[in-house]
Amino acid sequence: MKDIIRLPQDLGKAIRNARKELGLKTTDIAKHSGRSRDVLYRLEHGDDVTVSSLIAILAAMGLVLRLEQAGLPTLQEMTERFADLDDDDAS
Template sequence: MQDKIRLPIELGHAIQRARKEGRLKATDIAARSGRARNVLYRLERGEDITVASLLDILRAMDLTIHLERLGMPTLEEVAQRFGQDEDDDDAS
């Protein structure tokens, strides 16, 4: 998983994708992390949870966080974030 995460919803989608790709059940993650399933689901929706809960869930999923300088987003990242298509100019 090499996602560049800049928004809570992007983190949530990355966590959910990792869970599904790893065929991990929410109940198993909850049990291993000591957190309620609802906390995992809130994280996956990009909602606020505590940092301690985030780290417990990541640990339960055998994941970690790597920090790096933000830098400028690529044109592709901007287009994905704002849903722009090359044809959008023609729609007006």
């Protein structure tokens, strides 16, 4: 898994996708992380959670956080990011 995360929504999507790929239930993650399912729900939807909750949830999923030097977004990332914009706004 090598998701590039630039926004909270990116992080939420990556965590939700990882949870589904790993076949993990939200109740199990909540139990093993010591956090409520609501915290996981908020995290998966890109809402604010504490850093300690993020780390606990990742640990319960068997995942870690890795930091890299940021670069400019690729053309593919930009295309994916703005694909949902309405073309009518361009005129």
